[in-house]
Amino acid sequence: MFKSTFKKLLFVIICNTMLVISTKAQENKNSKSIEAKIDAIISSLTLEEKVAMCHAQSKFSSPGVERLGIPELWMSDGPHGVRGEINWDNWGYANWTNDSITAFPALTCLASTFNPKLAKDYGISIGEEARYRKKDVLLGPGVNMYRTPLNGRNFEYMGEDPYLASKMVVPYIQGVQQNGVAACVKHYALNNQELWRGHINVEVSDRALHEIYLPAFKAAVEEGKVWSIMGSYNQFRGQFCCHNDLLLNKILKKDWNFDGVVITDWGGAHDTKQAALNGLDIEMGTGTDGLTTSTKNAYDSYYLANPFLKMLKSGEIKEEILNDKVRRILRLMFRTNMHQDRTLGRINNQEHIDVARKIAGEGIVLLKNEASFFPINTSKKITIAVIGENATKSMTIGGGSSELKALNEITPLDGLKNRYKNATIIHAKGYASGPSAYGRVIPSTLDANQLKKEAIEAASKADIVLFFGGLNKNHLQDCEGVDRTEYKLPFGQDELLNELLKVNSNIGVVLVSGNAVEIPWISKVKAIMQTWYLGSVAGDAIADVISGDVNPSGKLPFSFPKKLSDNAAHSFGELSYPGDNVNQYYKEDILVGYRWHDTKKIKPLFAFGEGLSYTTFELSKLDSDKKVYSENEAITISGTVSNKGNLDGAEVVQVYIGKLNSKVSRAEKELKGFEKVEVKKGENGTFKISIDTNSLSFYDETISNWNLEKGDYMIYIGNSSSNISKKIKISIQ
Template identity: 45%
Template sequence: MKENQLEELIGIMTLDEKIGMIHGNQLFQTKGIERLGIPPFISSDGPMGCRMDYKPASWQVIGQNYDYTSYLPSNTALAATWNPDISYETGKILGKEARGRGKDMILAPGINMMRTPLCGRSFEYMGEDPYLAAEMVVPLIQGIQENDIAACVKHFAVNSQETNRTTVNAIVDERTLQEIYFPAFKAAVQKGKAAAVMGAYNKLNGSYCCHNDYLLNEVLRKDWGFDGFVISDWGGVKDTVEAAFHGLDMEMSVTDNFDEYYMAAPLKKLVEEGKIPENIINDKVRNILRVMNRLNMLDGERKADSYNDTEDRIQLRKAAEESIVLLKNKQNILPLDEKKIKHILIVGDNGDRLHALGGGSAEIKALYEISPLLGMHMLLGGNVTIQYEPGYYTSVVGNVWDEGWQANSLEEDSAFWNREDSKNSERAEKNREYRQKALDAAKNADVVIYIGGLNHDYDVEGMDRRSLKLPYGQDTLILDLLSVRKDLIVVMMTGSPVDMSAWLDKTDTLVQTWYNGMEGGYALAEILFGKVNPSGKLPETFPMTLADTPACQSGISQDDKEIIYTEGVFIGYRHYDSNHIKPAFPFGFGLSYTDFSVTGGKSDWNRQKRHFR
């Protein structure tokens, strides 16, 4: 359909029909116009797979079994591959699965910069460097949109914290915006041709991002030439007039009073009273129709696509494999040789925890998820005894969220979000019991592998961490294990950096993995046993302590007023390099099992590493 035909459609629409297209009529759906052949527009979270389906007007899952889908590696994991081809292939799977589930737009990818490692949603983003994020997000979008489905990049802009996320005012200077926080979004729009952009909850320099004239009209439309549509984050709109004039095209929220949304009956009333010209509504409808037309939703042959395809699992395993980072291998303990091992001990809750059904809107119903324990069993077969001990007690189960949590997710300081590690007597007693079992078992195993880190009690939408310290008493457990087994292999599974200073200089073998999708546990086993050579590189700096981080002074605003980005452009490695601060591991760091030797000139530099098997 040509642009002039879209104008003809707009010309014969009633005001009610136009209003129905620009706000939610269900939690993830707008109204269609049946008489004109315009279908509803249907969205779905999220970045790690197409989310389960909910009832139209409540946050209750439908409860049927058709919406089990592929579980993808997190965006942080994708960024750690430093491989645009992996990003593209993963995007193709995400788009195909969303289209196969009957969606029109997937609410992904997230590309906010990791200003502080405390941010609860860092696992959804692509690290600290705008160039790396831009190079990885463009092919991801291109892969998604090959499937007649829109990619929606989020959250525009400077959504750097979850604490008071719906009220905090981020004060950021122009240079910092242009050099740090805008480039990945600009690339997503201009190179990736993203069909939609989602506004952030927070304010930027005094105005809410979902109807911020500078962000949406000046930068996005005028400077970057964006011709898709802008959608609010769910519940991100605060004012009808500002939403009408300042660049928002579609309002969504978490409540079921759809006709009372700011861009529903209140907007219609202002148009009828002549306070807002109807042409403003036409502009919004035109932007939405333009995207629908490109998706072949109006008169074209649209792709149907499928999901849970067997061949896609091979690609997702490859993505997981390439994301895992070897941080230390001083004694060449890795790769392990299964022919010389009879008894393996795995310690740590993440050794057998499943993560797909957690993290907030990133949650999905995974068709399956291979834990590290399962992956190890699958790889090694029946000739090796694999023992598992959790080692520490997690009284809060972050994988199973209360049904309907999202309806309350915009309430600041809600009790729901108060999920900090409690120090009650039950936890202390359980920890002692679990720790002792692990220490006793460690004395008799051929190999001891610790798999700990974080989970979606901490890497989670709506809540920031209060420190970089490992939860659940893990530092003490790791130190105790090291006192028994100097050859302990430590694996950290996290979505962002943790403070490892308590034991880092005492361990010789350290591996970083992520929320790595349905094949993540098997990929980790392959890395540990040398079936795959580790090639991942850190997409963010791992600091020694929180005090070393660039945003430490201004930090995270604990009130609902403002946070000033006093560090400016000096986030991530820019801060560490310019201030001569040594991190635990720098941005871009990652080892492999490869042997190599470099010689040349007057001086020879030789470096040997163990052969990759």
């Protein structure tokens, strides 16, 4: 019996192994076949045709070669949805009637789910929509690190931790690209503020570069196999990042073996020779008026256009440099618009709405819940005052290039009205921001005192007050192009809340933002919920959580400092943030976010990884599989998650590790593993998290490589960076 079973098992193993070998062999064969086709195409192209492929022909496309049947390459802004159609030569909308899409939650929300499976679902869905819209490259996702809460573009990124961003970006990329659409990871690299982004020169240590700012990009390339990458606007060590020799040639293309296409951010190229030699492949957006200027054939005046052609013809630049760019572009085309088995895509279907709603529900973070303020029972005949402009303001428009033309957008007020049929819901705007306009602030024409008076009156009549505050996607808020100017809430929200509290103390605050904000009234309100920008189904998802239909399980992907000076970047003064308009120095080095708060013992208002539930979880039986490890070995952390409450829910187990008595300066602890565990009420769940000992290495500047220190380490297991249930000491020999 044993021999028979063993033989069957051995047969299955051999068959599976042969299948893997056969699959890899077929992939290699296909790859060689495509490379041979690319060789043949390159030999058939004229110098002019090859140069034309390296730059834009319109706002969002680069040319193909008609006589050989090579198609144009079409791109679209993301990463939260496929942007509405833009005019050929200017930034105006083309006013199509069939380019409305599903708006997905912002990437801060996705990161808050701590759920890589949802990242894959997100990627598949948005990839299908991009494919249906006949796009070849989706310009996203973004993985720049959250360094300051003032960065206007933080809402597009995945938080302050490189490990979390790495684990979430890989499945997103894989999901997008299985549709034959290239993800374009951005903004490579060090684009961590919008103020002066077009010219500021960033100075940062090699160690912080490799440990904090590059890991998510590296994971995107090596694990996600991303097909394109977008350079950033800023400079790094005196070279613009869209043609930076160290970042593009040495790290991206040599060290990481990136075989895809490097695309500029729009207008990110500044020099023909550097663009040609320092790793750029396609130049987009230079001279933003395109053909509408008086310059003849403006697209042909790009750095990688006629000036490039002139240098090639003179012999100043070798043709093999051009051929490498064209090879990469053709390889991208064989993966996208020249792929024979490409799918057709889908758009605005129920499955996409369901994915968006699931991500939104899992990403909402409950930060305070005194006396079980939330959930609010839907069957009670109560009066709810919904106060705040953010209860009704569209959050899919605005924000810069991530602006979306959603087919539908359910506001929080609509979501609550649909859910609370037995309640009387009254709404007062309370404050007003003015209309959205990119590049400028348009003040509201409404009477602020009258708005405040109406809000106070509504609050005085209500059993419960839900204050919808936070930021929006207007200029100087969560918006591309410029940073916020202050940490506190805008539009007089703090003052309004204090007035509301005088007439009704039963207030829960629902923050809508992509950034941390100052919360001076935290002790006065009953509850606080962070809801992000949630896209098409924002209102329904918020109502899901407020009503208790969905038990919150989101965790913060970045720290909320109590005051701005508690943030690492700001603690070192203006040269650290925002710089002096020429240079800036990342003086906090590797101590970004919770690394700074933990190591310097500066308690945040809310910690990285923090988030409450409507049920109670307990972690127990926490242990490592052993206490002494070697290099190249897996550390296995296991344990039990018990749901002690009355509702089904999910807890995110987080594993941090710190080096004891390190020979170099290090953070107290760093996130090295996490797992979201769903547990029914009254039951237990288990988890097992595997961590490679090599991931505990630091980047050693003396050898320009990673170095795994031998000796003692401390493992911290908990449900946030500030709430640790158990510490385990291990040793690496």
